[in-house]
Every structure is written in C-alpha cells, then in structure tokens.
Amino acid sequence: MSTPDPGLLSLNTATVRKQWSLAQAIAGCARHCIRGISPWRHQLHEMGIEAAVHAIKGHDLTVTGLCRGGLFPAADAAGRYAAIEENLRAINEAHALRAQCLVLVAGGLPKGSKDVAGAREQVREGIAAILPHARNAGVPLAIEPLHPMYAADRACINTLAQALDLCDALDPHNEGGLGVALDVYHVWWDPQLASQIKRAGKTRLLAFHICDWLVPTRDLLNDRGMMGDGVIDLPRIRSWMEQAGYTGLHEVEIFSKLDWWQRDADEVLEACKERHQQFC
Amino acid sequence: MSTPDPGLLSLNTATVRKQWSLAQAIAGCARHCIRGISPWRHQLHEMGIEAAVHAIKGHDLTVTGLCRGGLFPAADAAGRYAAIEENLRAINEAHALRAQCLVLVAGGLPKGSKDVAGAREQVREGIAAILPHARNAGVPLAIEPLHPMYAADRACINTLAQALDLCDALDPHNEGGLGVALDVYHVWWDPQLASQIKRAGKTRLLAFHICDWLVPTRDLLNDRGMMGDGVIDLPRIRSWMEQAGYTGLHEVEIFSKLDWWQRDADEVLEACKERHQQFC
Numbered sequence: 001m002s003t004p005d006p007g008l009l010s011l012n013t014a015t016v017r018k019q020w021s022l023a024q025a026i027a028g029c030a031r032h033c034i035r036g037i038s039p040w041r042h043q044l045h046e047m048g049i050e051a052a053v054h055a056i057k058g059h060d061l062t063v064t065g066l067c068r069g070g071l072f073p074a075a076d077a078a079g080r081y082a083a084i085e086e087n088l089r090a091i092n093e094a095h096a097l098r099a100q101c102l103v104l105v106a107g108g109l110p111k112g113s114k115d116v117a118g119a120r121e122q123v124r125e126g127i128a129a130i131l132p133h134a135r136n137a138g139v140p141l142a143i144e145p146l147h148p149m150y151a152a153d154r155a156c157i158n159t160l161a162q163a164l165d166l167c168d169a170l171d172p173h174n175e176g177g178l179g180v181a182l183d184v185y186h187v188w189w190d191p192q193l194a195s196q197i198k199r200a201g202k203t204r205l206l207a208f209h210i211c212d213w214l215v216p217t218r219d220l221l222n223d224r225g226m227m228g229d230g231v232i233d234l235p236r237i238r239s240w241m242e243q244a245g246y247t248g249l250h251e252v253e254i255f256s257k258l259d260w261w262q263r264d265a266d267e268v269l270e271a272c273k274e275r276h277q278q279f280c
Numbered sequence: 281m282s283t284p285d286p287g288l289l290s291l292n293t294a295t296v297r298k299q300w301s302l303a304q305a306i307a308g309c310a311r312h313c314i315r316g317i318s319p320w321r322h323q324l325h326e327m328g329i330e331a332a333v334h335a336i337k338g339h340d341l342t343v344t345g346l347c348r349g350g351l352f353p354a355a356d357a358a359g360r361y362a363a364i365e366e367n368l369r370a371i372n373e374a375h376a377l378r379a380q381c382l383v384l385v386a387g388g389l390p391k392g393s394k395d396v397a398g399a400r401e402q403v404r405e406g407i408a409a410i411l412p413h414a415r416n417a418g419v420p421l422a423i424e425p426l427h428p429m430y431a432a433d434r435a436c437i438n439t440l441a442q443a444l445d446l447c448d449a450l451d452p453h454n455e456g457g458l459g460v461a462l463d464v465y466h467v468w469w470d471p472q473l474a475s476q477i478k479r480a481g482k483t484r485l486l487a488f489h490i491c492d493w494l495v496p497t498r499d500l501l502n503d504r505g506m507m508g509d510g511v512i513d514l515p516r517i518r519s520w521m522e523q524a525g526y527t528g529l530h531e532v533e534i535f536s537k538l539d540w541w542q543r544d545a546d547e548v549l550e551a552c553k554e555r556h557q558q559f560c
Contacts, residue, residue, distance in 0.1 A: 148429070148469040152510075191438070230432075
C-alpha cells in the first residue's frame with residue numbers, strides 16, 4: 001500500500017473531547033492542516049450551530065459526519081416517537097453543517113428487555129421514519145455497525161452484513177442517501193469484512209473511521225488505541241475500501257480515558273497526522 | 281418454554297475455581313445433585329488424572345467437556361508444533377475422562393502479528409492435524425466461537441457461522457467427531473444465531489454453555505453474569521438448540537471476579553440450580 005494522502009485525514013472531535021471545546025477543535029484542525037472534522041451534537045449545541053457553521057466555513061473544513069443520530073429502541077411508543085423527533089433535529093443540524101452524513105448508532109435493548117430481534121425491528125422502523133426527511137435535506141444516513149460487545153446497551157446493529165441488509169431493506173433500489181459508516185474498531189475482527197465492504201460499494205460507503213484495537217483492552221468503552229498501537233491491519237482495510245470505490249476522508253475517532261485524553265491536544269493531533277502516514 | 285429438566289444441569293468448574301479444587305467441585309456436584317461436570321486441564325493435572333477419573337466415576341457424573349484444547353496460532357513452526365502436541369495430550373486426557381468433547385478455543389494473533397486471516401488459517405491447519413487422533417480416541421472436538429472482543433488475544437473464531445464453515449471444510453461429509461460448543465455469552469448478539477444453530481444440527485452441536493451478559497459489563501474477561509441477571513434470552517436460545525436436535529446437558533460457565541467468585545461455593549451451586557429452573 002502507498003502512504004495515504006495527508007489531505008484525507010479528518011478529526012472526530014471525541015478524540016480530544018476532554019481537552020477541547022468544538023471551537024478549539026475547529027481552530028486546532030486549521031492550525032494543524034487537518035482538513036476534515038466530525039463534531040458531536042452536544043458540543044455543537046454548546047458552541048451554537050451558527051457559530052460552528054461560521055467557523056467551519058471560515059477554515060474551509062470538510063464535515064465528514066455529524067455524531068450522532070439513532071438510538072431508536074425504546075420501551076414505549078412515546079419513547080420511540082421522541083427518538084424520531086430527535087433524529088429529525090439531528091438531520092437539520094447535519095444539513096446546516098453541510099455534513100457528508102449523519103452517523104446513526106442504532107441503540108441497544110430498551111430497559112428490561114431481552115428481545116434483541118425486537119430492538120432491531122425498532123431500528124428498522126426508526127430509520128424508515130426519518131429517511132424521507134434526510135433525503136429532502138440532502139443528508140445521507142450512515143448506519144454504523146458497532147462492535148458486538150455494545151449490542152445490549154449501545155447498538156444492536158453489530159456487523160457490516162447486518163447494516164447492509166438493513167440498507168437493502170429500506171433502499172432496495174440503491175437510490176442513495178442511505179449507507180454505512182465503517183469504523184475499523186467495530187468490524188476489524190469480522191471474517192466477512194472484505195466481502196461485505198465489496199458488497200457495500202461506493203454508494204453505501206459513507207464514512208471510514210480509524211483507530212486501533214489494543215491488547216489488552218482495559219475498558220469496554222474508552223480504551224481505543226492510536227493507529228499503530230494495536231492489532232488492526234489498517235492498510236489492508238483501507239485497500240478494501242478503496243477497491244470498493246471509497247474516496248472519502250479517514251476520520252480518526254479515539255476514546256481513550258487512560259492515554260490520549262490525558263495528553264496535550266496539540267500533541268494528539270500531531271500523533272494523528274504521523275500515525276496516519278505511518279500506519280494507515 | 282417448559283422448565284428445563286434439572287438433570288440437564290452441568291457445572292463448568294471455572295464457575296467456582298477461586299473457591300474449590302477439582303476434587304471439591306466433584307464432591308460438590310454430587311452433594312448438590314448436579315449430574316454433569318466440565319473440568320479444566322490445569323485442575324485435572326493438580327488432582328491427578330487417575331484420581332479425577334476415579335472420583336468422577338464414583339459419583340457417576342457426566343463429563344460434558346474438557347477445557348480446553350486449541351490455542352493453535354504461533355509465531356513460528358516450533359510454536360505451532362508444540363500447540364499440536366499439547367492438543368494430542370488434551371485428547372488423551374479427554375478420552376481418560378470419557379468427556380463428551382474437548383472444547384477448542386482457537387487462539388488469537390501470534391505476538392506482533394496483525395494477520396487475523398493468517399491466524400485463522402493456522403487454526404484450520406491445527407485442527408486438521410489433531411482430528412485423526414481425536415477420532416481414533418473417540419473424543420469429539422468442539423470448536424467454541426468466542427465473542428469478537430477476544431479475537432486478538434484468545435480466539436480468532438468469532439461466530440457460529442465461521443466455526444461451522446471450519447467444520448464443513450475439515451469434515452465435508454459430516455462424519456462426526458467435529459462440531460461446536462455454543463456458549464450463549466459469546467453468540468447471543470449474533471443476528472444469524474437461530475439460522476446457524478439450525479444449520480449446525482444435532483451432529484455438530486456438541487455442547488451448550490450458559491450464563492448471562494451483564495449491563496454494564498465491567499471487565500472484558502471476568503464479569504459474566506448468573507442466568508437471569510443479564511439480557512440473554514436463554515429460553516429462546518435453548519428452544520433453538522432443542523429444535524435443532526440438541527439433547528445434551530446445559531453447562532454453567534461463569535467467570536465472575538467481582539461477584540460469584542467472592543461467594544461461598546455451595547451458595548453458587550444452589551444459585552445455578554435455581555436460576556437454571558427459573559431463567560433457562
């Protein structure tokens with residue numbers, strides 16, 4: 001594999017969320033010549049959407065995604081309705097930001113439920129309910145399969161095949177506006193990864209998130225590694241993405257309570273850039 | 281679902297490994313009228329194989345499996361050869377115990393490797409190398425797919441479909457002696473679970489391990505729940521097993537540093553019996 005184009009790097013702001021506000025992350029990306037950014041909604045609300053749009057436009061950053069929509073399953077109809085309303089607002093925000101997609105994290109089991117098949121059906125219904133508005137707004141919806149260790153409490157969509165089955169069910173003619181966000185952390189282990197990336201193809205591959213899987217992993221949620229520090233064969237996965245037609249950015253998303261959130265944020269951004277060149 | 285036959289309960293000795301030796305666990309099962317047991321090899325070596333065989337026979341316990349063989353991938357040929365030799369010894373021990381199967385935990389990535397496909401190939405070669413001896417000894421080999429969160433460091437076989445593909449590759453005519461151990465902890469999240477259990481069928485379903493998935497899970501390795509304390513729909517999975525023809529025992533295997541390993545072992549066995557009746 002050739003070294004990736006440094007211009008393809010994007011920063012998911014969660015990577016420095018303990019150190020920086022969104023305004024600081026935007027300025028940081030500009031200062032470090034990182035051309036893409038992917039903010040989280042709570043940070044966006046803190047900064048104010050107009051201010052964020054202005055700052056992002058001012059630095060000419062590409063918004064590789066807005067995190068996040070989804071979280072559809074709920075114990076009752078009111079909860080499901082509230083989730084859909086929240087997703088419609090997220091679509092509007094993604095539109096305002098000109099985000100390349102709204103990332104959908106499906107949601108897990110409603111409290112007290114053991115019905116994972118039922119939760120998956122609620123996710124299907126939820127995405128079906130918001131897809132027309134997303135298409136009108138020109139905001140592609142990117143279903144992100146999450147690692148199976150999050151199936152109970154975060155997302156019951158857990159493999160790329162399953163996410164693509166959902167896309168096929170809701171968009172049988174591949175009309176666009178619906179696809180997947182592929183995060184290596186969640187899918188690197190999947191024996192079907194290469195074949196499912198190929199199946200997804202250019203129109204369904206909406207985002208590519210990078211980090212690494214540490215051995216040992218000390219925390220289920222917040223112990224992701226910087227590229228190169230773990231076991232994921234990033235160049236190989238990138239090659240599968242590119243062979244399938246993906247030409248988008250490479251978004252670094254690292255939750256790291258014990259390491260990277262403890263460091264100076266400028267140092268983290270420098271590491272992202274170096275590691276992207278060395279290990280991706 | 282009807283309540284399970286209490287005579288189908290088996291104890292994987294890991295469930296009380298902090299409290300009891302194998303000799304104590306054998307006596308404990310007899311005292312609590314638990315008719316099956318599944319020991320670990322290091323405990324077996326501590327007790328001595330002859331003594332264990334004698335005690336197990338004396339109490340007329342069914343050995344639902346021996347834990348464990350596998351761990352095939354290695355950085356060099358010497359390491360791979362040593363792993364195969366170790367597995368041949370494990371087969372002999374399983375034979376001596378009249379174990380219903382030898383459980384195979386595949387093994388993860390060799391140190392320094394990022395080649396998960398290569399590790400999987402080494403697992404295939406390893407099982408191919410030991411299968412003739414296992415068949416001669418009358419010891420079925422049960423490949424246990426482990427949760428994807430263990431793909432790097434414990435087992436690179438991570439779904440039931442993948443384990444069955446391996447069975448089909450190594451035993452294309454389903455001649456027996458090769459199958460899977462299904463542990464709900466590892467596979468409960470899998471959207472293909474029902475269809476793959478059906479695919480496995482009676483001849484490939486060699487063991488059924490039960491416990492529960494806690495929310496939150498505080499430790500990747502040693503925070504399994506007692507049946508009923510988590511989100512796994514155990515009666516549903518048991519019904520799929522039974523519909524596929526499985527008539528074997530239900531083996532409780534709980535690694536629980538923070539809870540069950542802290543309790544009196546007799547209390548743990550009572551809980552296993554009660555929860556088996558209530559929640560399985």
